[in-house]
Amino acid sequence: xxxxxxxxxxxxxxxxxxxxxxxxxxxxxxxxxxxxxxxxxxxxxxxxxxxxxxxxxxxxxxxxxxxxxxxxxxxxxxxxxxxxxxxxxxxxxxxxxxxxxxxxxxxxxxxxxxxxxxxxxxxxxxxxxxxxxxxxxxxxxxxxxxxxxxxxxxxxxxxxxxxxxxxxxxxxxxxxxxxxxxxxxxxxxxxxxxxxxxxxxxxxxxxxxxxxxxxxx
Amino acid sequence: xxxxxxxxxxxxxxxxxxxxxxxxxxxxxxxxxxxxxxxxxxxxxxxxxxxxxxxxxxxxxxxxxxxxxxxxxxxxxxxxxxxxxxxxxxxxxxxxxxxxxxxxxxxxxxxxxxxxxxxxxxxxxxxxxxxxxxxxxxxxxxxxxxxxxxxxxxxxxxxxxxxxxxxxxxxxxxxxxxxxxxxxxxxxxxxxxxxxxxxxxxxxxxxxxxxxxxxxx
DNA sequence: ACCTGAACACCGTTCAAGT
DNA sequence: ACCTGAACACCGTTCAAGT
Numbered sequence: 001x002x003x004x005x006x007x008x009x010x011x012x013x014x015x016x017x018x019x020x021x022x023x024x025x026x027x028x029x030x031x032x033x034x035x036x037x038x039x040x041x042x043x044x045x046x047x048x049x050x051x052x053x054x055x056x057x058x059x060x061x062x063x064x065x066x067x068x069x070x071x072x073x074x075x076x077x078x079x080x081x082x083x084x085x086x087x088x089x090x091x092x093x094x095x096x097x098x099x100x101x102x103x104x105x106x107x108x109x110x111x112x113x114x115x116x117x118x119x120x121x122x123x124x125x126x127x128x129x130x131x132x133x134x135x136x137x138x139x140x141x142x143x144x145x146x147x148x149x150x151x152x153x154x155x156x157x158x159x160x161x162x163x164x165x166x167x168x169x170x171x172x173x174x175x176x177x178x179x180x181x182x183x184x185x186x187x188x189x190x191x192x193x194x195x196x197x198x199x200x201x202x203x204x205x206x207x208x209x210x211x212x213x214x215x216x217x
Numbered sequence: 218x219x220x221x222x223x224x225x226x227x228x229x230x231x232x233x234x235x236x237x238x239x240x241x242x243x244x245x246x247x248x249x250x251x252x253x254x255x256x257x258x259x260x261x262x263x264x265x266x267x268x269x270x271x272x273x274x275x276x277x278x279x280x281x282x283x284x285x286x287x288x289x290x291x292x293x294x295x296x297x298x299x300x301x302x303x304x305x306x307x308x309x310x311x312x313x314x315x316x317x318x319x320x321x322x323x324x325x326x327x328x329x330x331x332x333x334x335x336x337x338x339x340x341x342x343x344x345x346x347x348x349x350x351x352x353x354x355x356x357x358x359x360x361x362x363x364x365x366x367x368x369x370x371x372x373x374x375x376x377x378x379x380x381x382x383x384x385x386x387x388x389x390x391x392x393x394x395x396x397x398x399x400x401x402x403x404x405x406x407x408x409x410x411x412x413x414x415x416x417x418x419x420x421x422x423x424x425x426x427x428x429x430x431x432x433x434x
Numbered sequence: 435a436c437c438t439g440a441a442c443a444c445c446g447t448t449c450a451a452g453t
Numbered sequence: 454a455c456c457t458g459a460a461c462a463c464c465g466t467t468c469a470a471g472t
Contacts, residue, residue, distance in 0.1 A: 006436085029465060041466085042437050050465065097314050100367050110392050118394035127402035135364065135410065136357070136417040143360020147352065150317050175327050177335035185344035193352065200353040203424035211420065223455085246446060258447085259456050267446065 006038060008046040012056045019057070019094040027094075054098060059106030061095045064088045067115040074123035075205055081116070082141045082201055089145045096145060125212060133208045140204045144197055151193060223255060225263040229273045236274070236311040244311075271315055276323030278312045281305045284332040291340035292422055298333070299358045299418055306362045313362060342429060350425045357421045361414055368410060 014036050019027045029050055033040040047053045066084035068077035089096050105113075120130045172179050185191060231253050236244045246267055250257040264270045283301035285294035306313050322330075337347045389396050402408060 028463090030463090039438050041439080044466075045436060097317055100314055100363060103367075105388070110388065110395060114392040114394045117398050121394055121397070127398070127405060128408070130398065131402055131408065131410075132413050132416065135361070135413040136420060139358075139360035139364055139417060140353070140356050140421075141360065142363050143356035143358065144352070146317060146359050146363060147356055150320075171322070171327065175331040177338055178327060178331045180338065181334050181344070181347065185348055188344060191345070191348065193348075196349050196352040199349065200356060203353060203428065204357075204421065207420040207424050245444090247444090256457050258458080261447075262455060 006036060006042060006046060008056070010036065011043055011046045011053065012060060015053055015057055016060060016092065020092060024094040024098065055102055055104055055106060058095065058099050058102045059108045061088060061092060061099065062106070062108035062112045065112060067112065068119040070115070070118040070122040072123050074119050074125070075209065077119050078116070078137060079201065079205060081119075082137065083198075085141050086145055086197065090148075093149060096142065096149065129212055132211070136208065137201075137204055140200060144200060148194065223253060223259060223263060225273070227253065228260055228263050228270065229277060232270055232274050233277060233309065237309060241311045241315065272319055272321055272323060275312065275316050275319045276325045278305060278309060278316065279323070279325035279329045282329060284329065285336040287332070287335040287339040289340050291336050291342070292426065294336050295333070295354060296418065296422060298336075299354065300415075302358050303362055303414065307365075310366060313359065313366065346429055349428070353425065354418075354421055357417060361417060365411065 011032070015027060015032055018032055018035060022031075029043055030040045033043055036043075043053075047056070065088050066081055068074075068081040071077070116134060117130055120133055125133060172182060228249070232244060232249055235249055235252060239248075246260055247257045250260055253260075260270075264273070282305050283298055285291075285298040288294070333351060334347055337350055342350060389399060
């Protein structure tokens, strides 16, 4: 089952699979080696150290994201890319906290930023507009995913009953507005946190469009 | 220097100071004990374990944020609160990644959410509008701070020269748009990543105001 | 070139013992 | 009640040794 020859690619893939299954805490050099049917120290022949492995895993994440085309359709392209960012980060929940602490961008990271900047630039954005639009869109996208990962419950209708039943309701006593939110808003038909993403993204894109058309910022 | 009597509060404060100085990696139970002039195992008399200590530290973060008043001035209040969130997270760079992985909200956390929801609710927002506005504003605020913490350089004009000189320019070869951004946009007078925050926040607040006035969402 | 075993300097935490 | 020392089961990583 373990590949005959250990390669850096195999180590990275196994590291990602391991983090997907057991979280970042479950990813230890020793456990990773065990998974690959090899001794812990063998890994160091393909990867400088654990930090380097994490850097490589992060770059793989960037490689999975659908890049925007630079064909002038900035809004549709960045919208599609944003949905892809969210999908990728959902399938690798360990990635976002990790991206935050890595400061050595790999090639896929650079290509990713290049495509995003290029998409806005080719659509006629000035330098200042590119900087503003890119910062605001990504703040929203990454921030939204960050919030999703923080939710103590899966969003969706079933969450509501959990809040009320699981003694979670007791914790809320004394917090009238949270009580209202938990009892009146979350259980409302059709409410689900993740459904706020696309309208929120459109709100941001509308704002950008508005600013650019006016030539402001 | 170390307090005569060890208290939970003293342990939490020392933990925060330690994380401020040496990052989350530098915060070990053993080092924390040393700082308090005590043996490692003494800490466990005031804190169940390290996880519990981190939960308590996160709740202290929420306590530091200026809460919005529920006087109907939702926009001004949430704007002020958002600036406070950013300021607090800047002074405790370890906090954001940590808030993400804690799922047992403490009392300050609950009070914080209660105040935010109350601020919107008292201003006449419907349940669905509160959910949408709160999600979008916080996605932007936390996402922006997240991006700031990821920047490989301090934002600001000095950053520009660093990019070009420090061999960072070499890494950019082949990425034409990034090259343009690094050479033309970042060094431009007045450019600084952190200056995008307030205009970005206003863009989001404008969007919320627009949606609420129209009664949409 | 690639893999290994033993060893080092760390972790968080348990437990029995001290005052 | 509060603090401690020794010990346990882990880490990442170095280094000398094997093939």
